[in-house]
Amino acid sequence: MTFEAVIERDVSVAPAELGVRRARFWTLRRIATPIVIVLVLLALFLWIQTLEIDSIMARTLNADYILLRTREHLELTFIASALVAVLAIPAGIVASRTTSRLLRGTILTIANIGQATPAIGFIILLAIIWQIGFQTALIALVAYSFLPVLRNTMVGLSQIDPSVTESARGMGMTPGQVLRRIELPLAVPVILAGLRTSLVFCVGVATVATFIDAGGLGDMIVNGLKLQRFPVLITGAVLVSCIALLIDWLASIAEDLLRPKGV
Amino acid sequence: MTDSTADTGASRVLGGRPTEATIRTTTTITTVKNTSGAHIELKNVNKVYGEQTVPAVENFSMDVEPGELIMFVGPSGCGKTTTMKMINRIIEPTSGSITVDGRDVLSLNPNELRRHIGYVIQQIGLFPHMTIAENISVVPKLLGWSKEKTRNRVDELLSVVQLDPKTFAGRYPKQLSGGQQQRVGVARALAADPPVMLMDEPFGATDPITREKLQVEFLRLQESIGKTIIFVTHDFDEAVRLGDRIAVLSDRSKIEQFDTPANILRAPANDYVASFIGHGAALKRLALIPLYDALLGRATDARGTASLSETDSLRDALDLLVLTGLPAIGVTDASGKVVASVTVDQISAELGDDAGAGAPGVLS
C-alpha cells in the first residue's frame, strides 16, 4: 500500500466506517526505523573508511566476508523461524484443543525449558552430545524461539469470542472448518506478533552459532574480541542490531497487511 | 355456553347483548398460515451436565406444529437455552428423543442437521473478519450453492431485514449498530431457507426502542415465511407479543403451562404462572385483541374528532378513551372512514366475554 493510497482511503471512509479503520499505518516509528538503520550503517561505513586497516582487520572487514556471514546469519534466522512456524502453530492448536492436561502440560513445559535454558549452554551441550555445525545451531534456535509462537497461538485461539465459534458450529461448520475459516484467521494478529518476537530472538541468538562452527555474524564479534580489533567487533554488533531492527520493521508491516479486515 | 363457532360475530349477536347494535368492521381476516416449517417433537428429553446430580432439563416433552412460533419463557437458569440447544445438538441430550419432521436428530450428522436449522443467539456471533455478505453466505456456501444464487439470496435477505444491500453488503460487522447486527444475524440464519429456526433471546441485547421495532418486523416476516420457530426469552411481554403459543418454564425446564398468550393471560394454570404474568394481565390481553375482532358500537355514537384504525388494539382504544375523556371514540376502516365506535363498557365486556366463554380455540 502506498502512502498516497493510505491518505486517499482515510479521506474516503464514511463516518460509520471509522470504527474499523486500522490504527495508523505510517506511524513515526514506522517511518523513522529505516532512516535510522540507513544512517547508522552509513556512519559505520564512513567511520571505517577513516581507520587504518591492518592485515588482521582486512581479513574480516571486507565485503565478501561480511556478505557471507550476513547470509549465514539470515539463513539461520529464517530457516529457524520457518521451522518454528511450521511446528509451534500446530503444537499451539493441539495444546489449546486437547482435553488432556498431561499433553498440554508437556508441550508447554518443553517449550518453557527451551527458552529458559541459556542459549549458549544449550547449543554447546547439543554440539557435544551430537555434532557441531549448521543443523545443531538450527535446532538450538528453534528450541529457543518456539515458546512465543506456541504461546501466542494458544492465546490467539483462546481470546476469540465464544459466541463466534458457537454460531459457526450452529451453522453446521465441521470443527476443521471452524478452525480454518474462523478461529485461525481471527488469531492471525496474535500469532504473527509471536512470530515477530521469535524472529527477533533468532537474530540475536544466531550470534552464538559461531561457537559450534555454524557461522553467522557472531564470527565477527568473537574474532573482534579474540584479536582485540574493536572495529571488527563493533561492525559485527552493529550489523546484528540493524538486521534485528530491519526484520522487526518488516514483520510489523506484515502484521498490518495480514491482519484480517474488519477486526 | 359455548362460543367457539367460526362465525363468532353471528353467535355473539345471538348469545351476547341483543340490545346493542353490533358492527363488525371487516369481514373475516384470513389467517391461514403460509408455512414452510417442520414438525418438531421432543419426548422425555433429559439433560444432566457433567458431574452434576440435578438435571438441567428433566423429562421435557413437547409437540410443535409446522409454522408455529413457540416461546420458551422463564427465569434465568431454568433451562430454556439448554432445552432449545438440544434440538440442533449444540448440547447433546442425556436421554430422550427429538424428531424434526419425523427424523430422529440424534441419528443425523450434527453438521448436516445444523445447516438446515437457523440459529440466532443473543450475542449474535457475527464473524468479525467477514463482510455482511460473506456472513450471510456461510451456510449457502456449505451447501454448495452457486455464486450467482448465493449473491442473489444475500441481496434478497438484506432487503427482507430492511438493510439496503448496496450500503451494507460490503461492510464489516463492526461498522453496524447493535440493531443492524441483530438483523444480519436473523438474515444469516434464514440464508438457506431452513424449515426450523432456533432463537435464543435474539433481541435481548438491544435497547427497548430498537427491540420493539425488531419485534414488529420479525412478526411481519414470520407471517410471510411461516417457519417453525423456538424462541427463548425471559421477557413475558415479548412472549405475549410474538408467540403463537407460550411455554412457561420453571426450574429444570418444567412446563408449568403451554398455551396461547390469550389463554395464559386469561387463565394462568397456577400461582407460578400468575406471578410470571405479573400485574396488568387484563391490559396485556387487551393489547392482543384488534378492534376488528371486537364487538363495537354504531359509527354514529362516536364523539369528538379522535379516532382509531380498526387494526389498532383494544388497549390502544382504552388508552385514547382515558386520554381524551370521551365516552366513545370512532373506529376507521382502511379507507379512513368512521365505521364503528368503541366505549369503555364495550372493552370490559370483551374481556368478561372472553373469560366467560373460556373457548380455547379463540386465537388459533
Ligand SMILES: Nc1ncnc2c1ncn2[C@@H]1O[C@H](COP(=O)(O)OP(=O)(O)O)[C@@H](O)[C@H]1O
Ligand atoms: N455448560 C454447562 N455446564 C454446566 N452447567 C450448565 C451449563 N450450561 C448451563 N448449565 C446449568 O444448567 C441450568 C440451565 O441453564 P440454561 O439452560 O442456560 O438456562 P436459561 O437459558 O433458562 O437461563 C443452569 O442451572 C445452568 O447453571
Ligand SMILES: [Mg+2]
Ligand atoms: Mg439462556
